[in-house]
Amino acid sequence: MRASLNRPLVLYPISIVLGLCLWEAIARTLPKALFAPPSAVLGRLAAMTADGSLPTALFGAVQHMLVGYLLAVLVAIPVGIVVGRNVAVATAVEPILNALYAIPPVALVPFFVIWFGLYFEARVALVFAMCFFEILINVLQGVRNINRGLLDAARSLDVTGLALYRKVVIPAASPFIFTGLRVGIGRAVNAMITAELFFSAVNLGQMLKNSSNAFDTASAFAVILVVSLFGLACQEGMRLTERLVIPWHHGSEA
Amino acid sequence: MSRGRAWALRLAGIAIFVLVWEIVGRIFGDALFAPFSAVVVGFPATVRDYKLFTELAGSFQQLLFGYLLGCAAGIVLGIMMGRSALLDGLLQPWVSMMFVTSIASLVPLFIITFGFGLAFRVAIVFMAAVWYVLLVTYHGTRSVSPELLQTARAFESSRMQTFFKVLLPALYPYILAGMRIGLAHAIRAMVIAEMYVIVGFGGVVYNAGVEISTVSLIGALLTIMVVGVVLTELLKWFGRRTAPWYEERQQLPN
Numbered sequence: 310m311r312a313s314l315n316r317p318l319v320l321y322p323i324s325i326v327l328g329l330c331l332w333e334a335i336a337r338t339l340p341k342a343l344f345a346p347p348s349a350v351l352g353r354l355a356a357m358t359a360d361g362s363l364p365t366a367l368f369g370a371v372q373h374m375l376v377g378y379l380l381a382v383l384v385a386i387p388v389g390i391v392v393g394r395n396v397a398v399a400t401a402v403e404p405i406l407n408a409l410y411a412i413p414p415v416a417l418v419p420f421f422v423i424w425f426g427l428y429f430e431a432r433v434a435l436v437f438a439m440c441f442f443e444i445l446i447n448v449l450q451g452v453r454n455i456n457r458g459l460l461d462a463a464r465s466l467d468v469t470g471l472a473l474y475r476k477v478v479i480p481a482a483s484p485f486i487f488t489g490l491r492v493g494i495g496r497a498v499n500a501m502i503t504a505e506l507f508f509s510a511v512n513l514g515q516m517l518k519n520s521s522n523a524f525d526t527a528s529a530f531a532v533i534l535v536v537s538l539f540g541l542a543c544q545e546g547m548r549l550t551e552r553l554v555i556p557w558h559h560g561s562e563a
Numbered sequence: 564m565s566r567g568r569a570w571a572l573r574l575a576g577i578a579i580f581v582l583v584w585e586i587v588g589r590i591f592g593d594a595l596f597a598p599f600s601a602v603v604v605g606f607p608a609t610v611r612d613y614k615l616f617t618e619l620a621g622s623f624q625q626l627l628f629g630y631l632l633g634c635a636a637g638i639v640l641g642i643m644m645g646r647s648a649l650l651d652g653l654l655q656p657w658v659s660m661m662f663v664t665s666i667a668s669l670v671p672l673f674i675i676t677f678g679f680g681l682a683f684r685v686a687i688v689f690m691a692a693v694w695y696v697l698l699v700t701y702h703g704t705r706s707v708s709p710e711l712l713q714t715a716r717a718f719e720s721s722r723m724q725t726f727f728k729v730l731l732p733a734l735y736p737y738i739l740a741g742m743r744i745g746l747a748h749a750i751r752a753m754v755i756a757e758m759y760v761i762v763g764f765g766g767v768v769y770n771a772g773v774e775i776s777t778v779s780l781i782g783a784l785l786t787i788m789v790v791g792v793v794l795t796e797l798l799k800w801f802g803r804r805t806a807p808w809y810e811e812r813q814q815l816p817n
Contacts, residue, residue, distance in 0.1 A: 318652075319652075320649070320651075320652025320653055320655075321652065321655070321656050323652075323653065324652060324653045324654065324655065324656045324657065325656055325657075327653065328656070328657050342675070343675060343676055344676060396564065397564075397572055400564065400569050400572040400573060400576075401572040401573060401575055401576030401579075402576055403573065403576075404573050404576060404577060405576055405577060405580050407792065408788055408792055409788075411747070411787075411788045411791035411792045411795070412784055412787065412788045412791075413750060413751040413753075413754040413755070413787065413791075414751070415667070415751065415754055415755045415758060416754050416758070416765075416768045416783075416784055416787065417784075418758065418772070419768065419769065419771070419772020419773070419780055420772070420777070420780065422772065423594075423595060423772075423777065424595065495663060498663075498665070499663075499665040499666075499667070502665045502667055502668045503665060503667035503668075503755070506667050506668070506670070506671070506759070507667070507758070507759075517668060517671050517672075518671055520671075521671035521672060521674065521675055524675060526672060526675060526676075529671060529672045529675075530672070532668070533664065533665075533668045533669065533672065536664075536665055536668050537660055537663050537664045537665070537668075540663040540664075540665070541659070541660070541663050544663065
């Protein structure tokens with residue numbers, strides 16, 4: 310985020326306040342059941358946090374999100390590294406990856422119902438499906454973009470086998486791996502709420518559905534806000550981790 | 564690697580994929596995972612029973628509305644934010660927030676605000692496309708070299724001339740890249756919205772999904788996959804064709 314340093318940071322708080330005022334002004338002219346003002350949303354947010362319903366729902370939601378995300382990471386990184394190192398295999402799987410990636414993940418929901426039912430396992434499967442490809446594609450790109458000189462130097466120094474991966478391949482590809490992890494966790498949070506809406510409605514998805522059915526748009530906004538903020542926090546957390554783990558790759562992200 | 568060898572590898576990859584699918588499908592049976600041959604044989608019936616192509620065409624007409632609106636808004640806002648530090652600062656927090664917001668989480672709320680009809684689907688597709696187009700255009704605008712604009716000014720080109728003859732051509736590859744990513748997200752969002760209220764193509768996926776056999780479901784998924792890949796390739800081809808200076812831009816927002 311080099312660019313943010315050049316930006317007048319004063320503008321951000323002003324932006325948030327102005328935006329909230331505008332939202333409030335628009336919402337006041339509309340029926341509350343259609344479009345709740347931010348004051349009502351913040352009120353609901355406080356009430357839902359105080360009575361414990363929102364934290365409980367978020368805690369429940371995080372479980373399938375984390376399991377699905379970790380499974381995707383554990384499969385995508387090794388597969389990406391092995392496939393990326395082999396030019397022939399990478400060329401052969403590329404069209405299939407592109408094609409599978411073009412299938413809207415939510416269209417897989419009927420499949421997951423058949424295979425995994427309506428509950429935890431199905432939600433984990435959707436989270437996995439929604440972030441697996443994002444991570445895999447980035448890891449593949451990272452491994453394929455490794456500077457040939459680096460690999461030749463390693464070979465001339467007799468670095469082979471596992472040591473080559475540990476000392477050269479993985480560090481060199483790590484900026485891309487981290488991009489995959491960051492984009493992937495954003496998708497995982499996205500999948501977390503999608504799964505709760507499209508399988509049996511539970512946790513945050515259930516709150517969202519119930520409040521919408523009751524025309525309680527303030528509560529619906531509150532849930533959406535929590536999910537978005539959680540997604541933002543996860544991505545920023547990953548950005549921070551990246552900076553701690555690979556400090557040499559500072560600020561060269563796209 | 565020669566072009567011929569690369570194509571041979573890709574074809575081999577696809578052939579192996581189809582073969583593995585066929586074997587796995589035969590082991591699990593139509594109810595769990597229909598084999599490739601069953602999907603192909605059953606495809607005419609799928610098209611007939613579910614009016615697959617009619618529904619798909621209808622869905623894409625509605626998608627086009629929301630998508631084009633999203634592209635227009637994204638391009639205009641992206642250029643404005645890229646050129647003005649003030650607008651950038653004022654809009655950035657809200658854009659970042661909207662960018663991470665899960666489309667699925669908006670669905671229940673948008674049903675209240677927009678109903679179940681055209682407006683609802685257009686609004687959902689718009690929300691899915693606009694932020695990607697905006698961010699890519701924004702990054703493009705910021706990467707246009709100041710020398711280019713200064714040269715234009717030195718040659719006494721008017722503001723309009725600078726915009727249409729210098730800035731827009733420089734942005735063109737970015738805009739097309741943004742539109743391509745936006746399209747993928749628009750298609751995903753369309754399926755999310757339609758599966759939730761069971762209409763159009765998403766309705767086909769939902770209804771095919773509750774059948775005993777997965778033949779129709781896989782047929783529908785393959786169809787949307789092919790449409791997605793073809794449209795993406797068309798946009799790529801169009802870019803190369805209409806602008807000789809077009810090249811793939813890798814620096815996309817993550």
